[in-house]
Amino acid sequence: SQELEQSPQSLIVQEGKNLTINCTSSKTLYGLYWYKQKYGEGLIFLMMLQKGGEEKSHEKITAKLDEKKQQSSLHITASQPSHAGIYLCGADRGGGSNYKLTFGKGTLLTVNP
Amino acid sequence: GAVVSQHPSRVICKSGTSVKIECRSLDFQATTMFWYRQFPKQSLMLMATSNEGSKATYEQGVEKDKFLINHASLTLSTLTVTSAHPEDSSFYICSARLLAGGRNEQFFGPGTRLTVL
Numbered sequence: 463s464q465e466l467e468q469s470p471q472s473l474i475v476q477e478g479k480n481l482t483i484n485c486t487s488s489k490t491l492y493g494l495y496w497y498k499q500k501y502g503e504g505l506i507f508l509m510m511l512q513k514g515g516e517e518k519s520h521e522k523i524t525a526k527l528d529e530k531k532q533q534s535s536l537h538i539t540a541s542q543p544s545h546a547g548i549y550l551c552g553a554d555r556g557g558g559s560n561y562k563l564t565f566g567k568g569t570l571l572t573v574n575p
Numbered sequence: 576g577a578v579v580s581q582h583p584s585r586v587i588c589k590s591g592t593s594v595k596i597e598c599r600s601l602d603f604q605a606t607t608m609f610w611y612r613q614f615p616k617q618s619l620m621l622m623a624t625s626n627e628g629s630k631a632t633y634e635q636g637v638e639k640d641k642f643l644i645n646h647a648s649l650t651l652s653t654l655t656v657t658s659a660h661p662e663d664s665s666f667y668i669c670s671a672r673l674l675a676g677g678r679n680e681q682f683f684g685p686g687t688r689l690t691v692l
Binding site: 506 | 579581609617618619621624666668670679680681682683684685686688
């Protein structure tokens with residue numbers, strides 16, 4: 463089965479600082495999803511990456527997928543308290559699997575004002 | 576983004592009773608929906624894939640007779656936890672797959688917190 467490792471497990475930053483969260487797969491990723499979750503709530507879709515070398519941005523969040531399609535990073539610029547939450551990466555197991563997602567264990571982000 | 580709703584958001588029930596959780600895609604049709612459970616401070620674990628008009632596909636270790644899934648329409652999937660026990664207490668989240676207009680994304684509901692006494 464596909465394993466996803468996220469690092470760091472938790473992160474505390476001061477408001478205004480930049481930060482990066484990594485997601486590494488043991489197998490080639492057909493699709494990589496980034497979600498944000500507040501504890502006890504559902505997941506908010508952030509971005510989906512499919513092509514090697516792809517990079518997408520939304521507001522102050524940028525996600526990249528490496529050329530080998532085994533590692534993705536999520537970068538937040540000038541963090542704000544509203545960025546706090548749990549960030550989860552999810553891997554698409556491939557078309558033959560009916561697009562099931564396997565998730566990493568998440569990165570808990572705290573942004574101190 | 577597309578909207579997925581879940582109902583109820585919280586439910587408390589007695590051991591031995593059954594609980595039904597609904598998952599609806601509000602502004603798109605979803606032939607495939609997924610059911611996950613999440614324990615405190617842990618990641619999401621896929622339980623089953625719900626396919627409209629056909630039987631659900633369960634992940635290894637998930638009892639199909641205990642977690643009944645029905646996907647009766649393109650916008651509704653239900654998960655029924657039968658004869659619930661305290662160990663079934665968890666956060667259940669559904670997702671719906673949007674496959675249209677060049678998009679292939681999954682959108683998640685807000686979750687249902689089940690507490691079995």
